[in-house]
Amino acid sequence: MKDLNFALIGVAGYVAPRHLRAIKDTENRLIAALDPNDSVGVMDAYFPDAAFLVEFERFDRHLEKLRQNGQKLHYVSICSPNYLHDAHIRFGLRQRADVICEKPLVLNPWNAEALQRNEVETGQRVYTILQLRLHPVIQALKTRMAQQAVQKHEVDLSYITARGNWYYASWKGEMPKSGGIATNIGIHFFDMLIWIFGAVQKSEVHLHRHDRAAGYLELERARVRWFLSIDEKTLPQAVREKGGRTFRSIRIDGEELEFSEGFTDLHTESYREILAGRGFGLDDAAPSIALVHSIREAEVLGLKGEYHPLAALPQGRHPFK
Ligand code: AKG
Structure with a gap:
């Protein structure tokens, strides 16, 4: 599968470049990225045309605008701090996208159980990186x-x-x-x-x-x-x-x-x-x-x-x- 649209949460973080590379190497495109930290010059090496937002609400609004204009979002990639993963995964599922989330997928077994129910509710899938x-x-x-x-x-x-x-x-x-x-x-x-x-x-x-x-x-x-x-x-x-x-x-x-x-190269493989x-x-x-x-x-x-x-x-x- 290629030519799919991705959004990424946590683009200023340590592991984000491996996700950016994986999206590019698999011939897909990043359309929007979020991070409260604005040190994201790394995006120039991969997707200079992607939207970048530092506020969650504006990110949400941007994706909603794209959706209403008929642009399908296929995947949300998540490399935010671990304790936020489950909330960000739910956001991705509600966008009617599948989610690719960094390890550890969540911190507690009950967070994973809740996400299992969210998968059923939305019909979307959650994947993790176990490289x-x-x-x-x-x-x-x-x-x-x-x-x-x-x-x-x-x-x-x-x-x-x-x-x-x-x-x-x-x-x-x-x-x-x-x-x-x-x-x-x-x-x-x-x-x-x-x-x-x-x-x-x-x-x-x-x-x-x-x-x-x-x-x-x-x-x-x-x-x-x-x-x-x-x-x-x-x-x-x-x-x-x-x-x-x-x-x-x-x-x-x-x-x-x-x-x-x-x-280091196993994200693309994932x-x-x-x-x-x-x-x-x-x-x-x-x-x-x-x-x-x-x-x-x-x-x-x-x-x-x-x-x-x-x-x-x-x-x-x-x-x-
Ligand atoms: C991290 O720093 O969060 C990692 O997952 C690194 C894992 C490793 O270097 O083996």
Whole structure:
């Protein structure tokens, strides 16, 4: 499908350029964008002719005018702060458009259930971006695991994706707005783990701070010690020496698989899949949303039991507290 009309909410944000590129690469067009922040020069590289509004009401009015003039809106893409996703998704559905929303689709399981009802009411669909499921290394791993006799694999997952101090000053650093890092960034690998190894049977949290989190998960076919961090000081020395900012690694029964690379181009692939009718919807997102919600609510146990070795790394202070 091409030549479709898109609107985008949150065009000044961190991940918006990947959506702009995906809309362009799939030969579709952006007709309107919204962001309360007006630093959106990035639009020139993709859709200089799109309308841009900084107020929600004017955005709404503009889309309504286009609709009454017979211009169909096919998709609304959403890269706003996480806690606003469900409201913005509903807005998109009410525009009689399908919605493509960044991860985490919503913060709480009950938000997803409400959206399920909204899909039925409007007859429109909600899709999310779960780009690790489209990562070739992860796809090959899933195939390999599915071919093996069912057993509990021993898994260590280290997921480090360094972010500067800006992160803590933005909405991402605020627990009620982003859900904290286990929700905002961990959602990628929790979805991936459940997708490969099956449903959650037990979850423990050993560490949960502004810049890192660690815990233990028992899934149908794996026991997983996980560590997540956005502190560059937790990157392996070899990565730091090369100027790298990410280290994504999964060790299964002693065998290590790195998937640090190949992460940035997957939005276009996600859009292609959605446009071909193979997008990930609310049902696909539900298990990882339930897990990150339970991790936010969990008692933090400290370094006891099956903790990931990197959880014992020295910890710094919050830069702004
Ligand atoms: C974010 O910064 O919100 C991300 O999702 C980044 C994920 C990653 O770098 O692995």
